[in-house]
């Protein structure tokens with residue numbers, strides 16, 4: 001089944017401020033010993049920008065550089081060359097803590113990113129304690145975040161193992177929301193979930209984008225997910241962005257032969273609201 005784009009429209013306009021400006025990013029990994037040095041060019045002159053409230057999908061086959069780009073934007077991977085500005089400020093001038101207030105990740109497998117020994121309450125309040133917020137404020141935000149992701153307060157004393165995969169991903173999203181970030185970097189946020197649950201999480205991400213004015217960089221193998229979520233699509237191949245287009249143009253008439261070959265095999269995704 002072909003699901004098409006979400007019918008909610010984009011909250012972004014041409015006058016919305018730029019929140020991500022990445023220019024000419026190159027990232028080279030070196031491995032091996034002195035006599036058999038090998039280099040992998042994970043990013044090669046990649047430029048990407050996003051306006052406040054925009055949702056950009058990065059698509060491409062395995063090894064094309066998507067995760068490396070995500071790690072760079074999260075401040076977790078240094079670049080060999082190029083520059084990144086987040087919310088108008090050079091990435092290099094942010095402390096780890098400051099950046100985490102602006103950019104938050106949502107990863108593929110919520111189970112591996114939620115501490116199994118902590119209750120949901122601790123998992124959600126920890127980011128705020130790190131950022132020096134008061135306990136009262138923390139409690140209020142926690143209840144708001146739980147509400148925003150459709151989880152009842154009774155789950156606060158549960159451990160991650162007591163929740164379903166979809167509920168765990170909701171908690172991972174709630175944790176990201178706790179610091180009121182501007183940008184979510186979502187790396188395959190639904191690909192570890194059952195198909196019916198995938199649709200619920202995509203709908204949730206669509207709702208909270210509007211509610212909190214979030215900007216999304218969404219990394220996915222799945223063109224159906226990209227079409228549902230994105231205002232703009234960037235296709236990566238061998239460390240380069242080989243095509244970038246408004247989502248509606250891209251899905252109507254992608255121009256690069258590689259993009260067209262990928263589009264010929266759109267997987268199905270059932271149960272998404274239209």
Ligand SMILES: Nc1ncnc2c1ncn2[C@@H]1O[C@H](COP(=O)(O)OP(=O)(O)OP(=O)(O)O)[C@@H](O)[C@H]1O
Pocket residue numbers: 029030031040041042060061062063064065066067068069
């Ligand atoms: N830490 C690393 N050390 C060496 N090479 C790396 C490292 N991380 C990534 N690479 C290489 O960089 C290239 C891009 O990898 P990356 O993980 O960014 O691609 P991807 O598109 O996210 O792939 P996938 O969809 O499989 O996660 C690949 O050739 C990969 O082998």
